[in-house]
Amino acid sequence: MLKKVLNFALVAGLAATSVTTAFAQDAEKTGYAGAPRTMLWSTTPSTIMDTTQYKKDGPYVIGFSNASISNSWRVGMLASIQQAAHDNADQIKQMIITDANDDPAKQVSDVQDLISRGVDLLIVSAATAEALDAIVTRAYEAGIPVVLVDRRITSENFTTFITASDYVYGHMSAQWMVEKLGGKGNIVMLPGMAGVSVAVNRIAAANEVFANYPDIKVLDMQYTDWSPAKGKQVMAALIQKYGTDINGVWNDHGLQGSGAIEAMVEAGWTDLPPITCADLNGCVKLAVQNKEPAFNYDYPPAMGGLAVKVGLDILAGKPVPHQYEMSVDVAITKGDETTSVKADKWIEDYARLDKPNDLILSTGIPDYDPTTFSVEFPQ
C-alpha cells in the first residue's frame, strides 16, 4: 500500500516536473537561429552567384557607400557595419565609409571616389534605386563585387542584395491579427508613407490576407509618416471616430505603433486590441506594460553586419545567393500564438523595459545604445 502511494507520488511528481519543464521551455524561447525560412520555404529556385573570379588574399579594402544616417534605424545599421568591421579586423585592411546625406547625386560621386580608391569590395545602401543604378552597374561590370544592403538598385547588376522581406511582414502580421480576432472584426491600418516601397509592399501583403476573410473589415487607413507623435495623433482621431468598434490596430512599423498604444491608453482603454509592431522598442514595451496582445517582426539593422560577412565570403570565392534574405524572429506576447503564426520568442522577453522607447532592436549588438556606441575598426 505504502509502496503504491509512493509510486503514485513519484509518478505525479514526475508528471508535475514535466509540466513545469514544458512551461519552462515555453518561457525560454530564445529565437530562431537557422537558415532564413523565406529561403527554405521558397517555391522558386534561388539564383546562386559564382564568386571564384573575386577570390583574392586579404586583408581587404572595403568601401561602404551609405545613403544617410537620417533616422534611428539607419544609425543602427551603420553601427552594425562598424561592429562587423571590428569583429573581422584581421581580414580588413581598411573600411572606408561615405555618407551621402540622402543626396543621390552625392552618393554617385561617393561611389566613384570609392572606385578610384581601388576598393576590393563595394557595399552600397542606395539613396534611390534609380539614381545609383548606372554607377553601380559600371562598378560591377568593371569587375568589382557589389553587395547591396537594405535598398537595392533597379537592375540585377550586383553580386548580392541583403534584405528581409516586406511581404513576409505583411502576410504574417495580418494572418496573426485575423486569427487573433477569430476571423471577425474591425481593423484600422496605420502605414508609414504613401508611395514608399516598404509601406506599399507591406500594405499590399496585409490586404491579400484580409481579403480572404469576409467578416474582417478595414474601417480606415491613415498614413503616419513613421512618427510616434503622428501615430498617436492619428489613432486619437480614429478613436474619436470609431470608439470601441476598433478590434485591431495594424501598423507597418513600430514607430507609429508606439504612438497608437499611447493614444489608446490616454483614451482610457483598458482592454487593448491586438497590435502589430516592428523594430522599435517602444511598441513592444508599451504592449507588454499595457498587457496588449502584440505581434513583432523586425526588419533587422543587423543586415549591415551581415553585408560585411557576406562580402568577405565573396572575396574568399564562396558562392552566395543573389538575394540574401535575413533570418528574422517572430515575437508574440505570451498566450497569443495562433494556428498559423507561432512565436520564436516571447515579446515579454524581447522588449527592453529598461531601455528608452526610441531604441531600435535587432542591431545584433549586445546592449546596443546609440548614444554611447563606439567601436574601433580599421579606417
Place this chain on the structure above:
Amino acid sequence: MTSVASIFTFLTKRRGGLLTVIGLIFVLTLFGVIVSDKFGTYSNAVNILEQSTPLAIVSLGQTLVIITGGIDLSIGSMVSLASVLLSGLTAGDPVMMYVAIVTILVLGGLVGIINAGASIYLRVHPLIVTLGTGAILQGITLLYTQTPIGKMPKGFDELAYGRVLGLPLGAVFTIVVFVVTAVFLRKVPLGRYIYATGDDAVGAQLMGLPRRKVLFVAYGFCGMMAAVASIFLVARLGAGQPYTGQNFTLTSITPVVVGGTLLSGGRGGVIGTLMGVYLVSLLNNLLNFLSLSTHYQLIVQGLIVIIAVSVYVENKRKV
C-alpha cells in the same frame, strides 16, 4: 586672423584672385598625392572632372546673375523641376526625349525671365523674388511627382560617363560653354553691359544702357543653364528626382565667390568660377580620400564661402 586676412588680401590683389584659386588647387593636389597613392591617378582626375559637370553649368548661370548685382535662389528647384520633367516626359522614348529637352530649356529660360521681370516691375529684391519662385517651383515639382520618375532611352548615360579624347564628355562641354560665355562677356557689348549694370545700376541706366534687357538675358540664361545641368544630372542619375537640385542653390554660389566674383556685382568672371568649381570638387574628392565624414565636408564648404567673401570684400574696399 587679421594677419591671415592680410596675407590673403596681398595674394588676391587685383587679378591675383584667380592665381590664388589655381595655387590652392595645386596645393590640394600635392597634398592628395602625398596622402594617397590612388589620388594622383588619371582615373581619379577624370572622375573629378566628371563629377563637377552639373555644378559647373549651374554656377555659370549663377555667375552672370551675380555680376548684375543679383542672385538666383530658385536655381536648385529649377534643376529639380527640369530633371523630373525631362525623364517624366521622355519615359524611355527617344523621340519624346528631344521634345522634353526643348521643353525644359524653354521653361528654364522662361522662369529666369519671370524672375527678372518680377524684380524689375514689382521692385522686389531678386533675393526675395527667387526665394519665392524657388518655393513655387519645388511645389510644382512635388505635385508632379514625389518619387523618381520616368526613364531615359538606353545609352543616355553616355552623356555623363562617356569620353571624348580621353576626357569626360561633360567636361569638354563645360569648357566650351565657359569659354564662349567668357568671350561674350568681354567682347560683345551686351556682355559688357552686364558688368556695367552690376557695377552701378543707376549710372548704367542714366547712360542709356539697356538695364532691363541685361537682367532678362542674365536671369534667362541662368534658368536655361539650370535646365542644361539637369540634363547631365539625369544622365548621371538615370531618372529625374524631385529633390535632386536642392543642394545646388547654395553650392552654385560657392564657386562664384571663390572664383572672385563679387556678390555686390560688377566684378569677376566665369573662368574664376570654373576654377572655383574644380577647387570645390577637388576638395570633396580629397575629403572622401581622407575618410572624413560628410559632415566635415559641409563645414569646410561653409568656411570656404565665408573666407572667400571676406577676402574679396576687403580687397574691394582697398582698391
